[in-house]
Each structure stands twice: as structure tokens, then as C-alpha cells.
Amino acid sequence: MLCTRALMKRRLSRVYSTRHLTQQLPQKGDRVVVGMSGGIDSSVSAKLLAAEDYDLSAVFMRNWDTRDEYGNSDKGCEWEKDWEDVQKVCKVYDIPCQMIDLSKEYWNRVFEPSLRQWEDGITPNPDVWCNREIKFGALLEHLPGQGTGKSPWLATGHYARRDWSTSRPRLLRSMDRVKDQSYYLSSVTETGLARAIFPIGERTKPEVRKIAQDGNMPTSVLEREESMGLCFIGEKKRTDFKEFISSYISPSPGPVKMLATGKTVSEHPGLWSFTIGEKIRLRGMLEKMYVAKKDIPNNTIFVAPASDPSLLCNSVRASEFAWIWPDSPPTGLERGVKLSVQIRHRMASVACTVKTPSNLPGSHGQDHTDIEITFDEPLKGVASGQVAALWDGDWCLGCGIITTTK
Secondary structure, eight states: OHHHHHHHHHHHOOOOOOTTOOOOSOOTTOEEEEEEOSSHHHHHHHHHHHTSSSEEEEEEEEOOOTHHHHTTSGGGGHHHHHHHHHHHHHHHTTOOEEEEEOHHHHIIIIIHHHHHHHHTTOOOOHHHHHIIIIIIIIHHHHOTTTTSSSOOEEEOOOSEEEEEETTEEEEEEOSOTTTOOGGGGTTOOHHHHHTEEOTTTTSOHHHHHHHHHTTTOOHHHHTOOOOOSBTTTBSOOHHHHHHHHHTTSOOOOEEEEETTTOOEEEEESOGGGOOTTOEEOOTTOOSOEEEEEEETTTTEEEEEETTOGGGEEEEEEEEEEEESSTTOOOTTTTTOEEEEEEOSTTOOOEEEEEEOOTTOOTHHHHHTOSEEEEEEEEEESOOTTOEEEEEETTEEEEEEEEEEEO
């Protein structure tokens, strides 16, 4: 756990300078680079930007070397199909494009740290860190035009909004609450957010699809299934995901026990194979069981029926909390502040009270990077390693990694 703690601290403790955050919107002739995946959302974003008077170009990120997963089989060509679609879209709208290989950066900054957390038995969210470390990290460093004067803008197909308050950027929820992706962007730094453009953030998914259908979009893009999988392995079922991860983590079998009695009822291949709140199939049991607790030192998973109060969580502690405005956390944290919290994508945010733990010595309690979040109503499926993002209304304030639950 010490290794994982160090990774968390390194990942969240970076503080970026906020000097030069004066320009609020791209101006005529500004360099704008749109990140494209081959999907409808980023393609429509490119179409909308092409109608503006910008110096526009596109980039396609190759974040995952599929040879690591499939060897040299034909299954490993998904990124090539995506790249072909990006080139088709850019040809329609006369946008120069290029591919940038960030697979090494993704492995080092996102995938390997996530693997270590899975090995530790906690539940990371690689998609959140992909946005911070890759899209608004490594990609910003590699954008065409860097170092030639004014920094380029980065546009993405995220369902999110950005506005400005007192000359500082704010991350807001999308107008489409169902598709909202601001949770995934909650770790992006203020500097990264200042250069961001979200062209579809004010639109709903049906509106975006209609723009695509009316805009000479290539058929392969229009007929493409929406991706809902993890950013590094694409669309996979939970069973496929377990098989995928098991190829990178050595087996570490241990007992599955009933929480109430301590009776061993099954065996697990590793603590990473189940997360808190997940339903677990147990042979010979008619009643559905859910993961209630992980005893990491003893490599044991405890389960309980759905009605068991042990499945409920009343509060969490989030360490090394990364406020998007790092020098301006909410006032009154020592006493407690009413906000709302989200711990999973597509989860409705819930009301909570956020405060600085009173038992933390030294600077931790003073710089507000370690916080306690108490839910107004108990939640199910809350696990260490998950990302807790905080909102003031529609305004996302930042996020931290859950380290303890109560």
C-alpha cells in the first residue's frame, strides 16, 4: 500500500502555475487542435470548429499498443480503423491531421500505476487519469505549433462546458445530463482547462447526431457503435476485462467468506477481480451476494446479502485532493461546507458535507488536500481507489482518490 500511496501523491500533488491565464476564448486566426477518435462526438466537434475562422488542425492519439494485448493477430487493428475514420472526416472538412503515438506515456502515466492499484486490491479509474495525464498532459506537450508563440487551444468531443470566473477557468457539467463527462475531466489542471474547448458541451446527444447526419459525415462514422469501455481496452464485458487484467497481474487466489459468519464459500483469483458492491455468483446459493469488504493483508473477500447494512457507506476520506483552483479551495472547510459528490461516471451526484479532518497534524489540514466527505444519505458500492469529485451546483471543483471508507 505504501507504493500505491506514493503513486497517488505524485499524481495529485502537481501544482501548475496560473500565470498567463488571461485569454478566455480563442480569437480569429488562433491555432486550434481538435483531438479526434473517429467517433461522432469528436467528428462533430471538428465540423463545428471548421466553420470558424481558426487555424485548425486535428490529431489522433494512439494510446495503446494492441500488440501488447493480441500479439500480431488481426484483432489488434482497432486503432487503425479509428485512424482511417479520422482521416475520412478531416478530408470532408479540409482539416489537416496527424497521428501522435502516446502509448509509452499512457503505459507509464496511467496503465502501470492503475495496475499497481489493482494489485493492491483497490479500485482505480484510469479514464479520469487519462484525461489529466494524456489528453490534457502529454498531448498538450506534443501539440503542433507548441513553442512557436501563443500556445494552441485543444478541443475535444467531451460532453462538458468551460466558462470563466474572475479570469479563471471553471469546469461545468454538460447541458446533456445523461451524457455529461465532466466527472472524467475532474482531475484536469487549471492550466489544461484554460486551453480547452468543448464544442458540443452546449448540445445534447440527439442534436450532435443530427449535426453529423446533416454534415456529409462518412458512413463508417455514422454507423459506429458508441464506445463505453475503458480508454485503454475499448468496449469489453466485465468477464473480458478480468481476463485482460489477469494477463498483467500474477494470480493471487484467496478465500471468499461470508461477512456474518466467516464461513468460506468460494475462492477468488485475486483481490482485483471484484470491487466493493459488485454482485458475486456463488455456487449453491440462491440468495444474491455482494462484495462487502476486502481484507487486503489476508487476501480475503467478504460477501453479504443486498440487505446487509455493511454494503452502505456513510463517509470517505480523500487524500491529496486536487482542487482545480489549487490556491482557492472553498472557504469554511474547517467547519464543513455543503457540496455534492460523485464517485462514478453516470452516477447522480449526492449532497454531502466536506471538511478538513480535525485529527490531521501539520500542513495536511491547512492546505485542504486531505478531506472528509460525509454523504447526506448512505451510498452503496463505495471503494478505496475510486475518484471522488466535488461540485458546487454545476461547477466541478476538483477530485481526490478515496483512501478510506466508513
